[in-house]
Amino acid sequence: MSDVENPSAIVIIFPGTNCHVETARALSMAKFEVREIHVNELLQDKSILEQFQLLALPGGFSYGDDIASGKVAANKLLFKLEDQIKSFANDKLIIGICNGFQILVKAGLLPAVGGDFKIQATLTYNDLGHFYCDWVKLKNVNSGKCVYTRGIDFIELPVAHGEGKFVVKEDHVFDQMEKNDQIVFKYMKHDKSPANGAFPHNPGNSLKDIAGICDPTGRILGLMPHPERYLLRYNHPRWTAGFGDDEENGIRIFQNARDYVIEHLI
Amino acid sequence: MILIFSKSGEMEPDEISLGEQLSKNLASDIEMLRIAKGYSIEKRYSHETLDTIGNSLLVDPIVESYSIDEIPWEGYSTLITVGYKPGVTDNVGHTASIAINDLGLEQNGNSNDFVHSFTLIALWGVDSTEELIDALHDVFNPIVEFANISSNEIVLPRYDLSTTVDDDALVQDIPIIDANDEELIEISKKGLLALNLEEMKAIQAHYKELSREPTDIELETFAQTWSEHCVHKTLKSAARLEITDHVGKKQLLMYDNLIKETIFAATRIIRENGDKDDICVSVFKDNAGIIKFNENFNICFKVETHNHPSAKEPYGGAATGIGGVIRDILAAGMGAKPIANTDIFCFSEPNISRDEVPEGIIHPKEIMKGVVAGVRDYGNPMGIPTVNGSVYFDKRYLGNPLVFCGTAGIIPRKINGKPSENKEPNVGDYLVVIGGKTGRDGIHGVTFASLEMDKHTSSNPVQIGDPITERMFMEAMFKARDKGLYTFVQDCGGGGLSSAFGEMGAELGCEIHLEKVPLKYQGLLPWEIWISESQERQAFSVPPEHFEEFKEIFELEGVGVYHVGMITGNKKLVLKYGDLKVGEIEMDFLHNGVPLPEKEATWRQGVPVMEGFEPSDAPGELLKEILASWNVCSKEWIVRQYDSEVQGNTILKPLQGCKNDGPGDGSVIKPDPASWAGIALSNGMNPFYGDFDPYLMAASSIDEALRNIVCCGADPNHVAILDNFCWGNPRDPEHMAKLILACKACKDIATGFETPFISGKDSLNNEYKTDDGVISIPATLLISAIGKVEDIRNVPSMFLKSPGNFLCIVGETRDELGGSHYLKTRNLEEKNTMVPTVDTHTFMNHYRAIHECMNNGLIASMHDCSEGGLITSISEMCFSGELGATIHLKNVPRDFTEDPLNDILLFSESNGRILVEIPKGKKDEFIKAMEGKIMGIIGEVTSDTRLLVEGIDGNCIINESISDLKRAWQAPLDLEHYLGTSGE
Known part of the structure; x- marks a missing residue:
C-alpha cells in the first residue's frame, strides 16, 4: 500500500523511445498522475520507482533496435535495475507497448510462465522482412486474468513494427501460457474470423495470431498494437464513414489499469 | 569475434x-x-x-x-x-x-x-x-x-583510420594571385571546389587587394558558401528571356533578381495588398517557412532534395535526406517540434531491362527499394509520422532520381515571452556544436551536388545516418529551448560547420577553434574538420552563463556538447587550430561577394497541336490501363513501410476507404490536443506538362497542390506553399528559359490565388553524362502545400459513403489533353499539346464555396480530379468506398464541341475540378450554396458495385466491376510481391 492518493504512472524513456508523449497522454486521460523520465535520470536515483503504481515502457526504437529490438534496453533493466524492477513486478502494474513489449519479453518479464524471469520467448523479424504499418483487428481472448482488458471484446488498433513475430522457446511454454490464461489479444480478419497467420491481418505471421500477452498474474501486459494512438474516434481510419468511438477505444486499457490501482494498490 | x-x-x-x-x-x-x-x-x-x-x-x-x-x-x-x-x-x-x-x-x-x-x-x-x-x-x-x-577465412579491414599530421601540413597557401584563367579553373577543378571562372576571379581580385594568397581553408570556405546548394546563385541572378511565339512575335522578360521579383514578390504582394488576413510569420529567411496556426502555436514547413547522393547510394542518400530536413525544422525559429513527414520520389520505370541502364547507374528498381528503405529506416525511428507523398515515373529520371523529403513542425508562438521566430546571437556567446563526432564523411557534399554526374563521379560525400543520435538531441533541445538557454540554433548539414557558423556569425563575426571539434579519428586537417558533413550535429550560440546548464541537459540524454568558438563582434570569420590562425575572411565579402552574372535565355513557343484522332474503342479497358500505369497505380507498398500513426494525431490517413487502402488527396493531423484545428499537407507536380509548356506546368502544380489540400478540408484562405525546383543544367539556354517561365508562373498564379510561398529550395544540374549523350531530367517543380483545417471533425475523406447520394463535378472540363495519361497510354502524345490552363479567379471562387459547403455538412466525400481525368478519380472513389456509381457525361460542364467528345470528358486533366459526393437529402441546399459556380450533378452512388457511364448520346460506354478496377490499380506495385523482397 502506498500513501499516494492518486494513481500515478512512470513512463521510462530510452534513447530512441518515441511514443512516450502519447503514452503519457493516454495515462493522463485515464486520470493517472504521470511522470516521464529518461533512463539515465532514473539510474541516478533508482528509488524514484517506488512512488508509482504503474510502469510504462512505450514504443519506439530503443538504442536503435540495434543488435535486436528491445535487447539493449532489456539488458539495461536486467543489469542496472534488476532489484527495483523485480520488486515492482511483484505487486504493481507494468505495460509494454510495441518496443516496450519487446523489452519485456527480452528481459524475461513476459511470458514468465512458472513465475521465473527467464527468457522463454522472443519477438523476431516479421516474415515479410521489414517494417509494416496498418490498422489491425483484435479479439480479446483473455478470460479475465489480464487486468487491462476487462470489458473489451473486440478492438481495432494500429500496428507499426518490423519485429512483431512472437515465437516461444518450446511448445510447452505456449501450452502453459494458454493454461494460465496469459494470451490476451489475437489478430483477426476483416470479418472477425481468426487471421490464421494470413498477411496482412497478422502482419508478421506471429505464432497463433498472438498480438498481446500477460504474465501469470495478469498485471504485466505486453502488446504490439498501439492503444495510445487511438484515444479519439477521429483516430479511427474510417471515422468519416461513421466508425470509431470516443469511449470504446485504446483508452479502456489505461482506464482498467487505473481501476485496478485504485482497488488494489492505494 | x-x-x-x-x-x-x-x-x-x-x-x-x-x-x-x-x-x-x-x-x-x-x-x-x-x-x-x-x-x-x-x-x-x-x-x-x-x-x-x-x-x-x-x-x-x-x-x-x-x-x-x-x-x-x-x-x-x-x-x-x-x-x-x-x-x-x-x-x-x-x-x-x-x-x-x-x-x-x-x-x-x-x-x-x-x-x-x-x-x-x-x-x-x-x-x-x-x-x-x-x-x-x-x-x-x-x-x-x-x-x-x-574459401575459408573471415577478412576484415583495419578499422582505425587515425593518422598523424605534421604541423607544417596543417595549413597551405594556395597561390592564385598570379594565376591565369586556365590555371584558376584548374585550381577549382582539382580541389573539387565547383567555383566557376567568374567566382575564382572575384576571389583573386579580393586577395590581390589584401596582398596575400588565400589559405586552403579560406578557399574551401568560399566554395561551400558560394555553392549553388547554399546560395542559390542561379535563381538570385539577373535574368533575361526572349520569347518568340508561334507567329514570330517577340517578347522580352527581364529581371534584376529572378527569385526576388517572382516568388518572393508574390508573397510580398499578397501580404501587403491581400484582402485576407496575413498568415505569414517568417518567410524565406530561416531554415523553414513559418505561418500562423492558432492563438498558441505557429507551424512551419520545409522540403529538401537529396538527389545526387541518392543516385549513388540510394539507402544512405535518402536516409540523410530525411535526417537533414528534420534538422531544418529543429532549427526553424528557436526550434520547432517535427509533427509530419512527406516524401516525393521521381524514378525511372522499375521494369526496364538491365541492358537499358547505362554504366555507372544503379537499376531503377534497386534505387526505388533503396530510397524507400532509407527513408523508412531513418524516418520511423525519429517518431515522426510520414503522412503524405507521391511517386512519379519517367525514363529521364534514370541517371538522376529525385528524392524530396519534407517535414512540418509546430512551435509555440512565444517562448519565454519572446516571439519564437526571432533569433539573434550576442557578442560573447559561445559557439557550440552538439551530437555526433566529425570524420571525413561528406567532404565536398555541397560542391558535389552542384556538379553534373557521370560514371566516374565518386561518392565519398554519401553518408549513413544515425537517427537515434538525432532523436536524442531533439529531446534535449526542447528542454534547453523552453529554459531559454540558447540564442540561436542552426542546422549543421550541407557545408558542415562552415555553413552553420558562417551563417550564425554572418552579422557579428565569429572565431572558431577547430582543434576543439571532437573527431571520430585523429589526423583530419583543419579544412576537413571545417567542411565535413558528418551527420547528426546541430550548432548553437549559447550565452556563457547558460553553458553549464545547457551542457547538463544534453549530456543527461547522452549527447556530446562541445564549446568550439565564440561570437566576436569584429565582423570577421576567424579560424584557428590551436594557436595557429588558419584563415580569416571578412563576413561581408563571404556573404555578398559572389558574382551573379546575368543569365540569358531564349524560348520559342511551339505551334499548338490539336490534331483529330479516333476515339478509344473500349474506354473501360483504357481506364484500367490508366489505373495500372506507374504514375496512377497504388503506392501502398511504400506507404505501409512508413509509420503514419506515431504521435497519435493522424486524422486523415494517406490511405483511405473501407479497406484502408484508397488513395487520399493528402493528410490531416491534429497536433494540438487542446484544439480541434488541424494541419493538412498535400502536394502537386506535373513534370509531363513541362515538355510542352513550362509556364502551365508550374501553374498546374500550384493548382493541384491547392486542390488537393482543399479536398483534405483545409481553408483555402489559410494555405501556404513551398517550391522545389529540380532542373537540368541552367547554362543550357533552354533549361534556363524553362526555369524563368516557371518562376513567372509561380508569381502570377500564387498572386492570383493569394496563396503565399514561404520557403523553397532548388537543385540544378540534374544531368548524367553517358557514352550516348546527356540524360537531363524533365523540368520538375514540386509544390508542397500546408494549410489549416478549422475543425477536423468536418473533414469528409475521399471514398464514397452511401448509395443514393449524388455525385457532382465542380469546375469545367476542357479540351486539354496535352501531357495527359490518356494520350500517353494510347501513344498519341504528339496529337495534342494543349496543356491544362489555370484560371485563378474562378478556381478560387469554387474552392472557397466548396469549403463552405464542407463546413455546413453538405459533402459526404470529395476527391481531386487530376492524373487520368474525371473517370479515374470516380473509379478511385468507388473502389475505395466499395460502392458503384452511374455517371451521365451529358451533365459534365464543358466548353468544347470537338470529338472525341466522350473521351475528352472522361480523360481530360483540366485543372480546377473537384468531385463531390452530396448526401441525398442535401442536394437542393448544395445547389443553392453553389449558385453561380460552374458545376454539374453527374450521377448517383449505387450499391451494385459497378461503375456505369452513359456517353453524351445516352449509350452505355463503360460498365466495369469496381473490384476489376481496383485489381488493375493495385497490380503494378503488388503488395505481396514487393513486400516479400525487402529493400535492404
Whole structure:
C-alpha cells in the first residue's frame, strides 16, 4: 500500500523511445498522475520507482533496435535495475507497448510462465522482412486474468513494427501460457474470423495470431498494437464513414489499469 | 569475434531471398546459403568474457546460437564477409559498444567504439570467385561497404583510420594571385571546389587587394558558401528571356533578381495588398517557412532534395535526406517540434531491362527499394509520422532520381515571452556544436551536388545516418529551448560547420577553434574538420552563463556538447587550430561577394497541336490501363513501410476507404490536443506538362497542390506553399528559359490565388553524362502545400459513403489533353499539346464555396480530379468506398464541341475540378450554396458495385466491376510481391 492518493504512472524513456508523449497522454486521460523520465535520470536515483503504481515502457526504437529490438534496453533493466524492477513486478502494474513489449519479453518479464524471469520467448523479424504499418483487428481472448482488458471484446488498433513475430522457446511454454490464461489479444480478419497467420491481418505471421500477452498474474501486459494512438474516434481510419468511438477505444486499457490501482494498490 | 547465426537447420527467409538474388548471376546452383551477424571486438577479452557478451547481449536464445572465433558451419565452398568500410557510421557496432559497457565487465582498452559489425555469408556449391564478384554487385554497395571473398577465412579491414599530421601540413597557401584563367579553373577543378571562372576571379581580385594568397581553408570556405546548394546563385541572378511565339512575335522578360521579383514578390504582394488576413510569420529567411496556426502555436514547413547522393547510394542518400530536413525544422525559429513527414520520389520505370541502364547507374528498381528503405529506416525511428507523398515515373529520371523529403513542425508562438521566430546571437556567446563526432564523411557534399554526374563521379560525400543520435538531441533541445538557454540554433548539414557558423556569425563575426571539434579519428586537417558533413550535429550560440546548464541537459540524454568558438563582434570569420590562425575572411565579402552574372535565355513557343484522332474503342479497358500505369497505380507498398500513426494525431490517413487502402488527396493531423484545428499537407507536380509548356506546368502544380489540400478540408484562405525546383543544367539556354517561365508562373498564379510561398529550395544540374549523350531530367517543380483545417471533425475523406447520394463535378472540363495519361497510354502524345490552363479567379471562387459547403455538412466525400481525368478519380472513389456509381457525361460542364467528345470528358486533366459526393437529402441546399459556380450533378452512388457511364448520346460506354478496377490499380506495385523482397 502506498500513501499516494492518486494513481500515478512512470513512463521510462530510452534513447530512441518515441511514443512516450502519447503514452503519457493516454495515462493522463485515464486520470493517472504521470511522470516521464529518461533512463539515465532514473539510474541516478533508482528509488524514484517506488512512488508509482504503474510502469510504462512505450514504443519506439530503443538504442536503435540495434543488435535486436528491445535487447539493449532489456539488458539495461536486467543489469542496472534488476532489484527495483523485480520488486515492482511483484505487486504493481507494468505495460509494454510495441518496443516496450519487446523489452519485456527480452528481459524475461513476459511470458514468465512458472513465475521465473527467464527468457522463454522472443519477438523476431516479421516474415515479410521489414517494417509494416496498418490498422489491425483484435479479439480479446483473455478470460479475465489480464487486468487491462476487462470489458473489451473486440478492438481495432494500429500496428507499426518490423519485429512483431512472437515465437516461444518450446511448445510447452505456449501450452502453459494458454493454461494460465496469459494470451490476451489475437489478430483477426476483416470479418472477425481468426487471421490464421494470413498477411496482412497478422502482419508478421506471429505464432497463433498472438498480438498481446500477460504474465501469470495478469498485471504485466505486453502488446504490439498501439492503444495510445487511438484515444479519439477521429483516430479511427474510417471515422468519416461513421466508425470509431470516443469511449470504446485504446483508452479502456489505461482506464482498467487505473481501476485496478485504485482497488488494489492505494 | 562473435558470430550469431540461426538455430534452425532450414534456411531462413532472408537466406532464401539472398540465395535467389545471387543465383540470378551465377552459372552454378547455390546448394545452400547461411548468414551470420558478426561482431568484431577490439578489446582483448578472455574467452569467458566473450561468452558472457554473446550469451547475455548478442544472441536471441530462442531463435539464434553464437560462436566465438569460430565459423559455425562445415562443408561450405565459399565465405563472403561484408561490412561497412572503416569510417562509415556503424550504428550496430556503436550500440554494441555501449551495451557491452553496460554489462559491467572487466575494463580493458579504450572506451571509444570498439565493436564493428559485419555480415558473414557462407555458400555451398559455388567456388567461382569471378562470377561471385559480379553477382555481389546487386547486394552490396561498394560506396559504403567492403566485401571479401575467401574459401575459408573471415577478412576484415583495419578499422582505425587515425593518422598523424605534421604541423607544417596543417595549413597551405594556395597561390592564385598570379594565376591565369586556365590555371584558376584548374585550381577549382582539382580541389573539387565547383567555383566557376567568374567566382575564382572575384576571389583573386579580393586577395590581390589584401596582398596575400588565400589559405586552403579560406578557399574551401568560399566554395561551400558560394555553392549553388547554399546560395542559390542561379535563381538570385539577373535574368533575361526572349520569347518568340508561334507567329514570330517577340517578347522580352527581364529581371534584376529572378527569385526576388517572382516568388518572393508574390508573397510580398499578397501580404501587403491581400484582402485576407496575413498568415505569414517568417518567410524565406530561416531554415523553414513559418505561418500562423492558432492563438498558441505557429507551424512551419520545409522540403529538401537529396538527389545526387541518392543516385549513388540510394539507402544512405535518402536516409540523410530525411535526417537533414528534420534538422531544418529543429532549427526553424528557436526550434520547432517535427509533427509530419512527406516524401516525393521521381524514378525511372522499375521494369526496364538491365541492358537499358547505362554504366555507372544503379537499376531503377534497386534505387526505388533503396530510397524507400532509407527513408523508412531513418524516418520511423525519429517518431515522426510520414503522412503524405507521391511517386512519379519517367525514363529521364534514370541517371538522376529525385528524392524530396519534407517535414512540418509546430512551435509555440512565444517562448519565454519572446516571439519564437526571432533569433539573434550576442557578442560573447559561445559557439557550440552538439551530437555526433566529425570524420571525413561528406567532404565536398555541397560542391558535389552542384556538379553534373557521370560514371566516374565518386561518392565519398554519401553518408549513413544515425537517427537515434538525432532523436536524442531533439529531446534535449526542447528542454534547453523552453529554459531559454540558447540564442540561436542552426542546422549543421550541407557545408558542415562552415555553413552553420558562417551563417550564425554572418552579422557579428565569429572565431572558431577547430582543434576543439571532437573527431571520430585523429589526423583530419583543419579544412576537413571545417567542411565535413558528418551527420547528426546541430550548432548553437549559447550565452556563457547558460553553458553549464545547457551542457547538463544534453549530456543527461547522452549527447556530446562541445564549446568550439565564440561570437566576436569584429565582423570577421576567424579560424584557428590551436594557436595557429588558419584563415580569416571578412563576413561581408563571404556573404555578398559572389558574382551573379546575368543569365540569358531564349524560348520559342511551339505551334499548338490539336490534331483529330479516333476515339478509344473500349474506354473501360483504357481506364484500367490508366489505373495500372506507374504514375496512377497504388503506392501502398511504400506507404505501409512508413509509420503514419506515431504521435497519435493522424486524422486523415494517406490511405483511405473501407479497406484502408484508397488513395487520399493528402493528410490531416491534429497536433494540438487542446484544439480541434488541424494541419493538412498535400502536394502537386506535373513534370509531363513541362515538355510542352513550362509556364502551365508550374501553374498546374500550384493548382493541384491547392486542390488537393482543399479536398483534405483545409481553408483555402489559410494555405501556404513551398517550391522545389529540380532542373537540368541552367547554362543550357533552354533549361534556363524553362526555369524563368516557371518562376513567372509561380508569381502570377500564387498572386492570383493569394496563396503565399514561404520557403523553397532548388537543385540544378540534374544531368548524367553517358557514352550516348546527356540524360537531363524533365523540368520538375514540386509544390508542397500546408494549410489549416478549422475543425477536423468536418473533414469528409475521399471514398464514397452511401448509395443514393449524388455525385457532382465542380469546375469545367476542357479540351486539354496535352501531357495527359490518356494520350500517353494510347501513344498519341504528339496529337495534342494543349496543356491544362489555370484560371485563378474562378478556381478560387469554387474552392472557397466548396469549403463552405464542407463546413455546413453538405459533402459526404470529395476527391481531386487530376492524373487520368474525371473517370479515374470516380473509379478511385468507388473502389475505395466499395460502392458503384452511374455517371451521365451529358451533365459534365464543358466548353468544347470537338470529338472525341466522350473521351475528352472522361480523360481530360483540366485543372480546377473537384468531385463531390452530396448526401441525398442535401442536394437542393448544395445547389443553392453553389449558385453561380460552374458545376454539374453527374450521377448517383449505387450499391451494385459497378461503375456505369452513359456517353453524351445516352449509350452505355463503360460498365466495369469496381473490384476489376481496383485489381488493375493495385497490380503494378503488388503488395505481396514487393513486400516479400525487402529493400535492404
